[in-house]
Amino acid sequence: MVPTSLASLSDSPGTSPPAGPTAPPRLSLQVAPIATDTTTIRSLDWDRSRFDIEFGLRNGTTYNAFLVRGEKTALIDSSHLKFADTWLAALEQQIDPAAIDHLIVSHTEPDHSGLIGHLLERNPEIEIVASKVAIQFLENQLHRPFRSRAVKSGDSLELGTNPSSGTDHRLEFLSAPNLHWPDTIFSFDHGSGILYTCDAFGLHYCSEELFDSDPGAIAPDFRFYYDCLMGPNARSVLQALKRMEALPPIQTIAVGHGPLLRHHLDLWVGDYRDWSSGRSKGEAYTAVCYLSQYGFCDRISQAIARGIGKAEAQVQLVDLRASDAQELAALVGEASAVVVPTWPAEPEAELQASIGTLLAALQPGQWVACYDAYGGNDEPIDTVASQLRSLGQKQAFEPLRIRQVPLAEDYQRCEEAGTDLGQLLTRDRTIAAMKSLDGDLDKALGRLSGGLYVVTARQGEGESQRSGAMVASWVSQASFEPPGLTVAVARDRAIEALLQVGDRFVLNVLREDNHQQLLRHFLRRFPPGADRFAGVNTLDGVAAGGPVLGDALAYLGCRVAQRLEGPDHWIIYAVVEQGNVADTTATTAVHHRKVGNHY
Ligand SMILES: Cc1cc2nc3c(=O)[nH]c(=O)nc-3n(C[C@H](O)[C@H](O)[C@H](O)COP(=O)(O)O)c2cc1C
Incomplete structure (x- = not known):
């Protein structure tokens, strides 16, 4: 029997949403040499959720620390408090903490500085090297005396020559305020060519892959992290890039989160330059x-x-x-x-x-x-x-x-x-852009037509739930195997935040004979945070990713696989995982336009 309304589909078979994580979050450590006399201790936080705004892509994160041994030894950053037991043990396997001469604090955010108190207990003589602002913050945080050295752009710290490798290690500091904390410094090791940038150039991506060997895999997270944390400080990014240009060739950017950047440095640095230039005109x-x-x-x-x-x-x-x-x-x-x-x-x-x-x-x-x-x-x-x-x-x-x-x-x-x-x-600017199309071209473009759809998305449970919906007509099938489609989503759409790579959503296909009311509802201007589904007949639990509209003709449950960045829209390519039709005799609502500079 063909169901005539999607309301009767709630028990229909389909791919069920993946079970939510119930196991305790997984934490592990990775210790590896990354250059002469240089070792990283990476705290892998596999399940850190997207609850924090910047942890958008559900790939967990890492907190990376580094040991550099010249004649003297420096530790660059530490880890999150949740790694207290394992991280300190891993450090002790590398070196007696009492033998570390300097602790470089790139900035004082707790995910990198959470274990400074523990280090001071084991080594009260360690010298903390940081920006002046960071040292003030630490005085308020630690409530105990410590030795410190305030550094700014151009200052250096001589670690001296490592007796086994013969390599001389001199750390040069670069002030990088606002990236993304006001107290941030970068450190460049002239011995290894490594630039330590902590949050800048980072990404929340947890894997045992030490380096950026697969740029395609990490690019969406790199971009999302930039948009959340660095984009709002684009001018400061450009200043920092200028300071970086004065350094000898950089071999590696050792970030505080995610894989270290070594194989595609031009790509990552070029992205930061392009994105930041665009934002600070x-x-x-x-x-x-x-x-x-x-x-x-x-x-x-x-x-x-x-x-x-x-x-x-x-x-x-x-x-x-x-x-x-x-x-x-x-x-x-x-x-x-x-x-x-x-x-x-x-x-x-x-x-x-x-x-x-x-x-x-x-x-x-x-x-x-x-x-x-x-x-x-x-x-x-x-x-x-x-x-x-x-x-x-x-x-x-x-x-x-x-x-x-x-x-x-x-x-x-x-x-x-x-x-x-x-x-x-x-x-x-938006109004001017809409008026700027050439008349004939505009009319010709207006002859492109599409169906009418409502994209719905819902994520998280209970208190951490977020949801959204939007009317879309720029939708097209884009692959047979696996079945896939694209939706063009304007960059400033509210729902855009819920359409990151890996996210699920539902494409509701509207009926020719019954779509006006749904259009009217979803095209209203909603205040920030409004529940867009209030008063709408929705079916939950039918499709993974979002509510199915009871009055829709069909639904497709989709998972975002890729995002292509266009000038004013994201082209979201999604794999279709499930779907059903309410009435095979009905037709899809079609949107005919007169001009191409509006939907
Ligand atoms: C017929 C029609 C089709 C539309 N198609 C799209 C679309 O494909 N992509 C898009 O980003 N916005 C599209 N829009 C605009 C949005 O649906 C709508 O303005 C939006 O929900 C309001 O923005 P907000 O959700 O960010 O508040 C369309 C609007 C109309 C009237």
């Missing part, structure tokens, strides 16, 4: 302010910044704790939009001064918006919102209220609010 930008090491500010600001970037608008992250007054006043005063977190009700004197500078630098014509830092003892968000608008500024989006430790849906809401703001700033 002296246009209007949004200053997204945050407070390093306060509540969930760092992550929330990144989600907002990623959203703004999706709309092709410029963004600059500004740390209210680390920026000096002059820099802060300029970044805020020259911005077209300013986004601000709630700050502690009783800030320390320096922060109090920065907040004063920020408020004084705001300009009447700017867009402003605020978000909860969720730091525990914050100034109420409405107070912050009204201070931001005291000169009659326009509110870019409703205050983002976060009433609990941020969940996946909060990050999604922040990203969508960021995109709305980005679209406000790029509106004129």
Whole structure:
């Protein structure tokens, strides 16, 4: 019997979604030589989930540390606290921790610096080498005295000549503020040609493959990581690239996350240059302010910044704790939009001064918006919102209220609010682009037609659930074996975040005789984080990846296999894993257009 409505398909056989992970997360260690006198200790975190905004592609992550032995020995970074037992044991197999002379702290984020306290217990004399800001952060974090040396661009540390290899190791430092923490430094070993960059050039990808031997496999994660963490600091990326150009030839970029970059350096560095140049073309930008090491500010600001970037608008992250007054006043005063977190009700004197500078630098014509830092003892968000608008500024989006430790849906809401703001700033450009097509070409292009579909996606369970939906007509079958299709998804679509490589979604095929209501519903302008399925007849559990619309003619359960980056759309190629038709006598709704510069 042919079912006439997808509502009757809920028990139909199909490929069931893979069972969710129930086993405890897998953690392992990898120790390997990577160059003369140089060993890496990589902490492999196979299951670190995508709950954190930047862990987008479900491939886990790694935290990489390095031992460099000249006459003296330096350890570059450590690991996450969760590796305390195994990582320290692995280190001890390599060297007595008391014999390490220097600990280079590339930046103080806990996933790389979580074991510094443990190291100091074993070696209270170790000298911590870091940027001045990082040393201040560590003083607040460690609550114990330690020997330190503050370094900046151009400074060097002589490790001397390794007695067995005869290689001289001199570490030269490069300041790389904002990549992605304000306190970041890179270290270049003149003996091995390795540049240690910690977060910069990294990617969240867990495998035992030490190097970038298969660039295709890691490229989507490399791009996603850039978009989340580095893109909002594109100007700082370009500054760091300039500093790198002055170094002797770099043999390897030893990143803090993922495989080390050795075989395709030109590709990775070229990508950073192209992407960052594209994002910092002296246009209007949004200053997204945050407070390093306060509540969930760092992550929330990144989600907002990623959203703004999706709309092709410029963004600059500004740390209210680390920026000096002059820099802060300029970044805020020259911005077209300013986004601000709630700050502690009783800030320390320096922060109090920065907040004063920020408020004084705001300009009447700017867009402003605020978000909860969720730091525990914050100034109420409405107070912050009204201070931001005291000169009659326009509110870019409703205050983002976060009433609990941020969940996946909060990050999604922040990203969508960021995109709305980005679209406000790029509106004129978008309208101009739509008008710019040549008339005849435009009409000819308009003769391309497609079906009408609704793409739906839902990920995660319970509190960490995220979902989305969009109307699509730029859909085409793209392969027979395996069955595959493409959907062109505009870069600033809310649902784009749920269509990363490996993600599942459902393509709902609309019926010619019954599609107007669904179109009207899904084409509404939804506020950030809105439930797009409220009031719609959906069937859950039919297809992996998203709800099936009860009134659709057919559904296809798809898994994203590749993403091709077009100028204004991502071409998502997906393998179709399951599907069914409700009514084989009905036809697909078709979208006929007059012109090619609209859908
Ligand atoms: C007939 C029609 C077809 C569309 N097809 C596509 C499409 O193929 N790809 C796309 O990115 N957007 C397409 N859109 C636009 C989006 O469906 C819609 O504007 C979007 O859901 C709103 O953006 P948001 O989801 O990011 O809020 C289409 C819109 C219409 C009216």
